[in-house]
Amino acid sequence: MEKKLLIAVDGxxxxxxxxxxxxxxxxxxxxxxxxxxxxxxxxPPETAREWLNEKELMSTLRPEEQKRFAASRRFLNxxxxxxxxxxxxxxxxxxxIKISTTNPAxxxxxxARKGMxxxxxxxxxxxxxxxxxxxxxxxxxxxxxxxxxxxxxVDGQVNSxxxxxxxxxxxxxxxxVDHLCYMLKGNPxxxxxxFHSAAMFAQKQDLSAGFxxxxxxxxxxxxxxxxxxxxxxAPKQMLIDxxxxxxxxxxxxxxxxxxxxxQIVRQALIDDFGTIVMGRRDKEIVKGVFxxxxxxxxxxxxxxxxxxxx
Numbered sequence: 001m002e003k004k005l006l007i008a009v010d011g012x013x014x015x016x017x018x019x020x021x022x023x024x025x026x027x028x029x030x031x032x033x034x035x036x037x038x039x040x041x042x043x044p045p046e047t048a049r050e051w052l053n054e055k056e057l058m059s060t061l062r063p064e065e066q067k068r069f070a071a072s073r074r075f076l077n078x079x080x081x082x083x084x085x086x087x088x089x090x091x092x093x094x095x096x097i098k099i100s101t102t103n104p105a106x107x108x109x110x111x112a113r114k115g116m117x118x119x120x121x122x123x124x125x126x127x128x129x130x131x132x133x134x135x136x137x138x139x140x141x142x143x144x145x146x147x148x149x150x151x152x153x154v155d156g157q158v159n160s161x162x163x164x165x166x167x168x169x170x171x172x173x174x175x176x177v178d179h180l181c182y183m184l185k186g187n188p189x190x191x192x193x194x195f196h197s198a199a200m201f202a203q204k205q206d207l208s209a210g211f212x213x214x215x216x217x218x219x220x221x222x223x224x225x226x227x228x229x230x231x232x233x234a235p236k237q238m239l240i241d242x243x244x245x246x247x248x249x250x251x252x253x254x255x256x257x258x259x260x261x262x263q264i265v266r267q268a269l270i271d272d273f274g275t276i277v278m279g280r281r282d283k284e285i286v287k288g289v290f291x292x293x294x295x296x297x298x299x300x301x302x303x304x305x306x307x308x309x310x
Contacts, residue, residue, distance in 0.1 A: 003183060006117040007036045008108050011075035014123030014154075019079055021158045021305055022121070024189075024274075027087025031186065034088065036079055036095045037111060038072040039104040040065060057099045072097050105142045112149045118183065119150040119307070143298065147280070147310060150179050156303035160274030161189040166264050166293075167196050169231035171211040172279030176309040177235040178215055180277050181242035193250040193273070194235050197263040216241070261296035268304055276301065280310040 007022070009015035026032045042057055042065050061069060076095040084090050100107040112120045122142060142151065165180065167173045184190050212221035212230075215238055224233055232251055240246050257263040268276055280294045298306050 002031050002033050004033050004035065004115070004117045005119050005121055006108075006112050006115060007034055007121045009036050009038055009075065009079065009123075011038070011071055012123070015075070015079075017157050018121055018123040018154045019082060021154045021274075023083065023086040023088060024159060024161060025187070029187065030092070032088070032092060034083070034093045035115065035117070036076055036093065037098060037108065038076060038096070039098045039100050039107050040069045040072055041100055041102075041104060043101070057101070061099070069097060069099070105145075109142065109146060109149075112146070117149060119152050119179075120146060121152045121154065124153050124155045143295075143308075146308075150307060150309045152305055152307045153298055154305045155301055158274040158303060158305050160272045161191065162271070162273045163190055163192045163275045163277055164264065164268050164271075164273035165192060165194050165235065165277045166260065167194050167231045167235050168260075170279065171214075172281055172310055173231070174211070174215050174234060174238065174279070176277050176279035176307070177238050179307070179309045181238055181244065184244060185242050190244075191248050191250070192239065192244070193252050193271075194232055195264065195267060196231060196253045197257065197260040197267075198253065198255045199257045199260045199263050259293075259296070261293045261300065264293075264297050265300045265304075268301065273304070275305045275307060277307040278309070280308050 005022070007018060009018065022034065040061075042061050076097070080090055080093050080095065083093055096111075098107055098111065108120065108122075120142075143153070163180070163184075165173075165177060167177075180192070184192075212225060212234060216234060220237065221234075224230055227233060236246075236249055236251075239249055252267070254263055254267070257266070264276060264278075267273070276297060278294050278297060281292070294308055298308070
């Protein structure tokens with residue numbers, strides 16, 4: 001089954017970093033499709049906003065908006081050529097320039113949901129502010145509201161094909177691993193390390209047999225549900241069942257540090273992990289006194305891609 005990714009680009013170095021990441025991960029694989037999206041905002045007369053279609057909006061573009069549109073078209077054309085030179089064929093790539101009168105973040109999310117993409121991929125400006133995502137005005141809205149489509153945030157130039165997957169025994173971990181199983185099925189490059197931090201403030205989770213059975217056979221869950229290593233065993237078994245080679249699945253555990261988010265980022269830096277894959281709690285769940293681990297990992301990660309599921 002073809003995997004569909006929506007790539008939000010704006011022609012900046014951050015967009016180039018995103019393309020580089022995808023080339024490293026999916027070169028010469030035929031089951032991937034990339035849809036490159038550039039959003040050009042315009043500001044037509046208030047009375048015309050409601051009834052003009054996109055083609056008619058073109059005629060209202062101001063000179064600076066027309067320049068942005070032309071620059072976006074040039075970048076998309078060059079991106080297709082670049083991807084082709086680096087192992088992702090032109091027939092695996094489509095492009096779109098969306099003229100929008102709304103916030104770019106809202107437009108990207110609307111297209112991500114409408115197109116039923118497997119993930120939304122964005123490049124990030126800076127290393128500490130979630131507001132500094134691509135296209136300038138794409139703010140923390142992207143991170144805060146994108147709960148129904150997995151979001152990949154790429155910071156800097158990522159060269160490593162090693163994946164770090166924090167596991168804590170929660171069903172949120174299994175949701176993230178389920179996404180990972182699908183996206184890396186048949187991938188000959190990736191190495192996966194399942195990582196648990198028993199840091200002082202790490203929350204301990206209990207995985208119910210009922211939720212385990214959403215992802216693994218019932219008899220396997222019943223047999224292993226009482227095992228103290230279930231938080232490692234379940235993700236590993238999911239990966240193996242998806243066809244991922246057991247020899248490329250590793251285990252790592254640490255008791256150092258005070259907060260798991262710092263341990264995750266530190267481990268990614270020390271061992272040159274290019275991607276961190278995390279499950280996110282439901283948005284209705286109130287954050288603890290130390291805030292969201294996922295938010296902190298995204299904020300602190302440098303030259304790393306973070307996949308957020310849920």
